[in-house]
Amino acid sequence: MIGGDAAGMSAASQARRMRGPDELEIVAFERGHFSSYSACGIPYWVGGDVPERNRLIARSPAEHRERAIDLRMRTEVTEIDVAGARVRSLDLETGAEEWTSYDKLVIATGARPIRPDLPGVDAPGVHGVQTLDDGQALLDTLATTEGRRAVVVGAGYIGVEMAEALINRGYEVTVVNRGKEPMSTLDPDMGRLVHTAMENLGVTMVNDAEITKLLTGDAGRVRAVATEDTEYPADVVVLGIGVRPETTLARAAGLPLGDHGGLLTDLAMRVRGHENIWAGGDCVEVLELISGRERHIALGTHANKHGQVIGSNVGGGYATFPGVVGTAVSKVCDLEIARTGLREKDAHRAGLRFEAVTIESTSRAGYYPDADLMTVKMLAERRTGRLLGVQIVGGEGAAKRVDIAAVALTAGMTVEQMTYLDLGYAPPFSPVWDPILVAARKAVTAVRRSAP
CATH class of the missing domain: 3.50.50.60 (FAD/NAD(P)-binding domain)
Known part of the structure; x- marks a missing residue:
């Protein structure tokens, strides 16, 4: 091994x-x-x-x-x-x-971890986060760094999670992201919801920005991250570009x-x-x-x-791994983020014709205390109505709802079949029409309207 x-x-x-x-x-x-x-x-x-x-x-x-x-x-x-x-x-x-x-x-x-070939990327104070050794090295740096300015490069899962971690540590956090919105695993309209939530947490979001170099001080430690237009002061830099x-x-x-x-x-x-x-x-x-x-x-x-x-x-037995539908969940403080299946650009790349719908709902019955808002986006194939993908961004109870969609994708269900799923209901857990079912109903309507 x-x-x-x-x-x-x-x-x-x-x-x-x-x-x-x-x-x-x-x-x-x-x-x-x-x-x-x-x-x-x-x-x-x-x-x-x-x-x-x-x-x-x-x-x-x-x-x-x-x-x-x-x-x-x-x-x-x-x-x-x-x-x-x-x-x-x-x-x-x-x-x-x-x-x-x-x-x-x-x-x-x-x-x-992706480590770009840029000047200063190997300077003290610049960290990737992939192994426990990496995590320990970052904590050691945080314990000995006097300044409280952090720059996170990249806004995927690691980037947004590390932004939250550094906020919790009392750092002033800037996230520099080359994409139009954070979380490129989502469609940009859903990523925008993450962007807004991160700014509400006090994170400075810089999108459409390409890092050109990392600047160092007299002692050789990192002191800033530079783009073509400006510099962002940094006492510590975390690379969250992906792997x-x-x-x-x-x-x-x-x-x-x-x-x-x-x-x-x-x-x-x-x-x-x-x-x-x-x-x-x-x-x-x-x-x-x-x-x-x-x-x-x-x-x-x-x-x-x-x-x-x-x-x-x-060991002499027999087993197979059939494949995946691409389910993943994350969070930024109280905001939950989930996706499974295809994004719009994935569906286009695969040559699929589809309808995309978006709905807003709540995690519980609207009259029940602490019902959190959530946004659900659903993609369904034209003509067949086959479910292609789901993205969810919202408060408590949002992320794990994606598991319903993951099972439906694995089973090859249509959005119409999904509307009849016998999901559990009680006001503390869901509205009478669960947000996934509301999205499926809207997708059914969109598919029917697109029929020749």
Whole structure:
């Protein structure tokens, strides 16, 4: 196993459940200091919602070793020899190198933060946030930095979550975003709702802005982020631009990569064209079920499922991973953000003709106390009425409603079929017509009007 986090150690644990130590020897390599942790929880740890780092660790190296998994920490695999069925590893503490042979290889190298090739990007005070080591390094910087000005570069999931974390830490936060609106995983009209909410929290939003360099002071520390037009003072900079599949080893070994740079696998998560090599997690591309295209979607939910599938197959069983519909949720303080399926530009790219509708509703019956507003956008295919995608932005209770849409997408339901879903109702939980159903009804009307 190359990689000791979600996909790698889920695969190792599942394989061990199926085969005992006498039947299957498992060796895992992890170059970091931690195993089996929640990278998704790092912004909440940095922001203080999670009080300590260990809360994010699901299983320690010692616990894996108790299960007869030879987990070698601070050990980086530097080469895969496919022809020789072996990997070269480097002990990062001692500098010792060795070759280890394999009968079955699992690649779970994850993703790496996008770090633009700009002057000053490696200066002290500039941080990416992908691993627990990254999170600890950022917290160390926050603890020793006298100034209280932070710039977050990028406004995707990591960017908006880190903006909230830094607000919670008492920083004056500016978010510099190259897109027209934050959250490019949403359509711009829905991203605008996030923009407004972030400004209401005191975040300065700068959209349509391209970073040109990071400026440093006399001591070499970062002091500002520069665009073509202006500079934004910064005592700390967090890069939230996104991630790319970490497939450096795979590329060097000649393994097949997709258009997004991720490893290509079959439904059993076996690397295409290689009988004894599997791959999972953020280093692979997955089938997006609505458009039928391969996409790179870096989520811990997928990684753990990939690991279960791989572990079953490596352990002598059989399992497959059918694909995803692209469901994701996030929040900025009290604002909840969710999406699943296709955005408008995804549907256009796939050659689909569709109708898009937007409705406003509440999380509870309007007369019930603390009913929060939410906006739901729904895409449905013309002629067939097939559901294509849903986006939700709103208060408490908004985000998890996207799960209804995720199930409907997976089942291939039409928006008309959705209007008859027997959803739970009581005033504290929903209006009598749930917001998802209201959107589905409006989509049905739009589809009917578009019919020739």
